[in-house]
Amino acid sequence: MASITWFDLQLSLDFADAGQKYDGGAWFNRKTGELWTCGDGIWGPQEPAEDLNQSPDFVPAPNSHDLRLGxxxxxxxxxxxxxxxxxxxxxxxxxxxxxxxxxxxxxxxxxxxxxxxxxxxxxxxxxxxxxxxxxxxxx
Structure with missing residues (x-):
């Protein structure tokens, strides 16, 4: 089981919520727990070599709508x-x-x-x- 920090989990929600408007989002690596983010086309920690939405190693972070927080x-x-x-x-x-x-x-x-x-x-x-x-x- 990969570990993720509470800080990263909160941050991922911000990126996921903004992603719809600002061409971005957030993904967690299923194996390492590392958070990958994109906002306005700028990636962190680096630009991925593959489409994270198509990779079985990554899961997109949920947005507020997904979590019924609206x-x-x-x-x-x-x-x-x-x-x-x-x-x-x-x-x-x-x-x-x-x-x-x-x-x-x-x-x-x-x-x-x-x-x-x-x-x-x-x-x-x-x-x-x-x-x-x-x-x-x-x-």
Whole structure:
């Protein structure tokens, strides 16, 4: 079982999320646990000799959507902490500026810090579960 650091796992999520917009992503070497990243066509630690998406030695890091850390997580939070506003929150995400409006609403309800704690805990749980499912030990 290859080991990956918690720092690399968090970093991979940032690259995976940005990858859709900035032509990049993140991959872990299944054998060594080494993190490979690409952003705006710039590779780290170096440009690979092969297409990492086609190599059985590499697994792409998940993005927030893969881990259900976007709107589904916000709705879970709404059901748990703001049950009287679930429909209002659901409607926010069906309009432009949904996340901005969600942040405004949780600030107005004075649950902003609770949201950040909820989001951090869910992100850590999802990343650790993904790593375990892919056969990595997080150190």
């Amino acid at each position: 709107v589904p997580l916000a709705m879970d939070f709404a059901y748990a902490r703001l049950p009287d506003q679930v429909e209002e929150i659901r409607a926010l995400f069906h309009r432009k500026g949904g996340w901005r409006n969600f942040r405004t609403l949780i600030a107005r309800q004075n649950v902003e810090q609770e949201w950040f704690t909820w989001q951090d805990a869910a992100t850590e749980k999802a990343l650790r579960e993904w790593a375990a499912e892919e056969g990595f030990e997080v150190i």
